[in-house]
Amino acid sequence: MTRRFTTLSMTAAGLLACAIALPAAAQFAKPEDAIKYRKAAFTVMARHFGIVAGMANGKIPFDAKAAADNAEIATMVSKLPYAGFVEGSDKGDTKAEPKIWTEMDKFRAAASKMQDEMVKLNVAAKGGNIDTIKAAVGDTGKACKACHDNYRKE
Ligand code: ASC
DSSP states (O other), X not given: OOHHHHHHHHHHHHHHHHHHHHHHHHOOSSHHHHHHHHHHHHHHHHHHHHHHHHHXXXXXXXXXXXXXXXXXXXXXXXXXXXXXXXXXXTSXXXXXXXXXXXXXXXXXXXXXXXXXXXXHHHHHHHHTOHHHHHHHHHHHHHHHHHXXXXXXOO
């Protein structure tokens, strides 16, 4: 095999792998799968945010390393749920308000706000100052709540 052919076929194989992997990550076979996915992501995010929030409000003993580790995970996972709000997933086992799909830009902006606050919480948690963490937990919680008030059914 010539070197040129090898390079070409490796490039082709790489592109093919991406073409297969990308849609697999971005799509769901059924709306119900998307609903399950986003709920799972919210559950994991809430678990790890909740540990930091628990430390901020004194329900869990403050441990700077645990706060930083959990904030890091919550921040990472905060990127995930929104891929699950696909067309057709307004119906089913979900508390999502149907208006999400008629005002998707506003919904995305609210999601983005939460993600930004989570990034700030992550920075605060790495800093290890409990008062700064408390303030950031408050701001992040407000962003969670704003979205729940507008876009989650009781
Ligand atoms: C949490 C959690 C949420 C938010 C929200 C803030 O710990 O699980 O969904 O905070 O309750 O108002």
